[in-house]
Amino acid sequence: MKLDAIDITLQGCAKHYPNGHRALQPTDLSIGAGETLVLLGPSGCGKTTMLRLIAGLESPDAGGRILFGSDDVTRRSIEHRQVGMVFQNYALFPNMSVRQNIAYGLRIRKAPAAEIKRSVDELLALTRLTDFADRSIAQLSGGQRQRVALARALAPQPRVLLLDEPLTALDTQLREHVRGEMDRLLRQLGVTTVYVTHDQAEAMALGDRIVVMSAGRIEQIGAPREIYHRPANLAVARFIGTISQIDGDWTEQGLLCRGGLLPAPAGTPPLRQFWLRPEDAIVVPPELAHLRGTVAQAVFLGERTRLSIAGLSNEPVTVDITGRFAPVVGDAIGIQIRPEAWQANLTYAEAA
Amino acid sequence: MKKFLTALQLVITLLMVLFLVVPVLMSMLAGVTDNYAHGWRSGLTLRWVQQVWELYHGAIGLSILIALATLAITLVVGVPAGYALSRSRNRLARWLEGLMVLPVAIPGLASALALLVMYGSLTAFRTSAWFIVVGHVIFTLPFMVRSVTAICLGCDLKTLEEGAASLGATFWQRFTTVVLPNIRPGILAGALTVVTLSIGEFNLTWMLHTPTTQTLPVGLADAYASMRLEIGSAYTLIFFVMIVPLLTVLQSVSKPTGQQRGQRTNRMKQDQTA
Incomplete structure (x- = not known):
């Protein structure tokens, strides 16, 4: 399976909430086509807000623009953005089986039954879930749920894949294993990916580039080695590794x-x-x-x-x-x- | 010592149960006794039950119709309201929630009086069964709304909906494919509470009823007040036969076990393949 890659541009995107809290300072960001970009920072740094802006779950303050390729999606809500999203707690539908969860996006688009079946079977194989296709979500382990969430997000061929701390719910041993699998899968798919995490090891292992954030601002953008060995300032150095x-x-x-x-x-x-x-x-x-x-x-x-x-x-x-x-x-x-x-x-x- | 305490606990519990259940059983027994003054040795009969049925089957039928109408309205109003309240947890939402529970807290007589003062002059409305339905809706709506709100919050519906939206589902598609199936146990529990409360409601109904709109509990009061004891007791018997199965179902759906959840998903699978 191979997905089309597009680039994503954020122009002057800020976000503040009615209670006055400023979650994100005005931010410009370019994400290359097919790139895996990791948003890294402590909780409350604005990384999840940024992801939700790209997803369309939040809209930026006036003046901000979000472009998928040359397509301005700023005013479009999430259901019309064609994004694939994996949530921290996976948000799998408990009323559906594994197969039905993965098929959901295609079923909503009223794809022909034969196409749904072919596509779901392919994703089940890709995520090694074929044997679990008819299980209910409650019967799955954490790692299996994570794979279902990923397969479900990929099924409608999203233009961008958005991952919100997808490994946080797993235990340490499993996390490293799933991280390896995910890296392999993301490279194989070639889809533009935005990945939110607070775990620097995860960020280094998966990111083509890492965006280090703190207090609603971008501190540094760079390749993992660059961030680690040439941090822009002490705040970045302190957050990435021990010093x-x-x-x-x-x-x-x-x-x-x-x-x-x-x-x-x-x-x-x-x-x-x-x-x-x-x-x-x-x-x-x-x-x-x-x-x-x-x-x-x-x-x-x-x-x-x-x-x-x-x-x-x-x-x-x-x-x-x-x-x-x-x-x-x-x-x-x-x-x-x-x-x-x-x-x-x-x-x-x-x-x- | 521990054994003794367990035994003591059992005995006390049994005594309590007897204290509560024996009068009910005696009453039901009285309903099939030929002459209660002479005790059940006078013989058992279904005569009284038959008489009650002849005198009050209209009230019984009306009670069921009113309960169903009340259920329909609380479903149409209460499910969206409960869902909306779970979505907005601001001050207004909490205030509305409190306001809604008010009719449960204040005596039914007071709510009924308010309805009479307000709509008593609209004769056609006041003399129809719909007048009682309105009273029942006011009284039962909070139970439906609460039940739905609780399950919406309990199953993290917001994230599930965001998941569905990210896959392209519009509001109505999300509501029918994700929201409703996942809050179904809450709706079911709410529905059974509404029906049970509506069938048993007396306070408010007694104030609102007219000779042509007599419900089951109002008829019961009438029978107690103006008929032989055996007739009143036979009435109780009929009431029990109607309400106990409802309560049993209510009990089993409001505490879904893992097995039942499994059955539910299986059923759904069959629905979708069918």
């Missing part, structure tokens, strides 16, 4: 902090703190290290060990190590900083 602050005083050679001197590359402007991702530190013997501290906490997570190191700065610094090295609390430890980590710090300094 620790190392405070100190600026000297000719670099940043002088409690754990030692952190040498800076030539030409670095004066900084008063350094922001460190857990994976940007390398653990070395203390006598060879730039920075020295003691292990305050060590959490073994299987593929890595997360250390919390005291004595480097005012607050403990989080560092990840891989391999079989197993430090215990109280051990003296030394770290070096990967040179690439400076790049992001220059961006933060500029943005501040």
Whole structure:
């Protein structure tokens, strides 16, 4: 199955509610044809409002425009926008079987019975639900319901697929598995997809581009690697992944902090703190290290060990190590900083 | 000790049930006793039941017609109203909800008096059974509306409708294919409550009735007041035979079990393949 891809444009779309709450600041956004765009942010950041604007479940404040290709859909309600939507709680119809749920959109369009059957059978196979076609929704597991919701949204061949936290209702183990399946399916379909989530791992795994939002505004738009390694500002960096602050005083050679001197590359402007991702530190013997501290906490997570190191700065610094090295609390430890980590710090300094 | 407490509980419950049920049974027994003054040893007979039927079958028929008319109106008005109230949870909606329950809270006599003051001079209306139907609708409507509102909120109808809308369904398509099938248990429970309340309503009906518009409970009062005890008791018997099956159905549909839900979906599947 392959769907036509169109691009989507939002122009000056804002949303405020009668009670005065401003859910979305005026926003411009272009979504490429066939792209999977992830709206990422904490709850209340406006990501769901944006999705509902694209869906047609909400309309933008005066002046906002929404275009599907060259087709202005701003004034059109959801039933005439030809979108496919998967809701957080799936919103499956409990009065219908799996097959009837998937067939619903085609039945509403009065498609011929033979076409409905062919199309539903194809989707059942695609989502591996053929054996469950005649079950009622109450008899399905969470993962199966999620697949029914996706198949139901795809059946009428939507112009855009809108997913509102589609994996949140699943347990952790299943979530990762379904995420993989979904990625495969979205790429196969080639349909323009807008995906809302608060889970950064989900965003990175599925998004061609990620839109990081907070307080009704877009903070940054970029490919997952770009967002992670070159965050536009500290707010984005803090939201995507873990980050620790190392405070100190600026000297000719670099940043002088409690754990030692952190040498800076030539030409670095004066900084008063350094922001460190857990994976940007390398653990070395203390006598060879730039920075020295003691292990305050060590959490073994299987593929890595997360250390919390005291004595480097005012607050403990989080560092990840891989391999079989197993430090215990109280051990003296030394770290070096990967040179690439400076790049992001220059961006933060500029943005501040 | 625990056993003893359970036994005690059982005994107390049974005594309570006996306390409530025995008078009813005695009354029904009196309705088939030849001469109650001499006790049931005087012999059993269906004479009184037959007499009641001859005297009051008009009232019984009228009660059923009034209940059905009341049901029809509460369905047409109450289902959309309950649905609308579930959609808008603002202050006006809550205020309307409270206002609607008022006729249940104030005595039926007062509602009836208000109706008489307002429409008493419209003779044709006042002497027709429709006058009683209006009273019953005022009294039973909140039960239908509440039942529908509760189920609309309970099954997260708003999201289901958004789902249907995203698939291209217009308001009427959503209403018939998603809303109605999913709130059916609530409508059914509301309908049975309305019918049961309408058939048993006395307060308001007694004030509103005329000699030609006598309902079942009004006839019952008439029989108690002016006939032999055996006739009044036979009347009770007939009343029970009518109302108990209704109550039984009411009980079973207002608490749908998983199995019944399954049966419902199966039925629907058959409907759609048929």
